[in-house]
Amino acid sequence: MIDTEDAASAAVQRWLDTLPGSGGSFRVKAVADGGPVWRAVTGRPGTHLGDFGARVDKATGLVQPGFVPQIGPSARDGYVSMMRTTVVPELRRLGFTGSGRRLTLQTPRHLGTIAFRQSQGNTWMGVKFTADVSEASSSSGWTARLGSISHHGCDHWWTVWAGFPSDDVAADLITAIRDHAVPAIKGERHPPGVSAADTDVASLGQRLRNAVSHRVQRRRPHNGP
The missing domain is CATH 3.10.110 (Ubiquitin Conjugating Enzyme)
Structure with a gap:
């Protein structure tokens, strides 16, 4: 019985390591519940999208290649x-x-x-x-x-x-x-x-500009009522 995401991930990783020519170059990227199976995305380290998918039968632990059909939200x-x-x-x-x-x-x-x-x-x-x-x-x-x-x-x-x-x-x-x-x-x-x-330096420059502006305003003649 494969009843957790960690167990499903481990099962898929063991399967990946046995693939001919894989050389341990593929890793499980993500695992999600797919009803009677666990859905897994696999790929090479450093890539963001999966190279291929796999599914794990929850009851038997059998791992098979291929994504679950594209049903539901993308x-x-x-x-x-x-x-x-x-x-x-x-x-x-x-x-x-x-x-x-x-x-x-x-x-x-x-x-x-x-x-x-x-x-x-x-x-x-x-x-x-x-x-x-x-x-x-x-x-x-x-x-x-x-x-x-x-x-x-x-x-x-x-x-x-x-x-x-x-x-x-x-x-x-x-x-x-x-x-x-x-x-x-x-x-x-x-x-x-x-x-x-x-x-x-930028902060000091702004403070100096503010100080100069304030002094100029104080020196301007006051022409109001």
């Missing part, structure tokens, strides 16, 4: 639902406005945007996506991939699979935006690619 349907019901509402609670692919965060001193983009290699089974984060202020501006300024620290892409739960994907995406992108937009942490010294 990966794109899952992505759209995740964004609409979980991600975008949470971003609005954080102060973002807009919808769809581009959302904006306006503060007294900063204007930030998050623009989502999808891979051109997406299929019915998998949707890979990331986001570009931009910030504009009176003294500076920058643009970076979300993954490079989040806890991933690189050009990270998230993946939604057809028929697979996306709760973990949504939670990780929201964490990246809430805990890393938003503080960067608000200037509470150093923007990517800008050293602390550069940020301090």
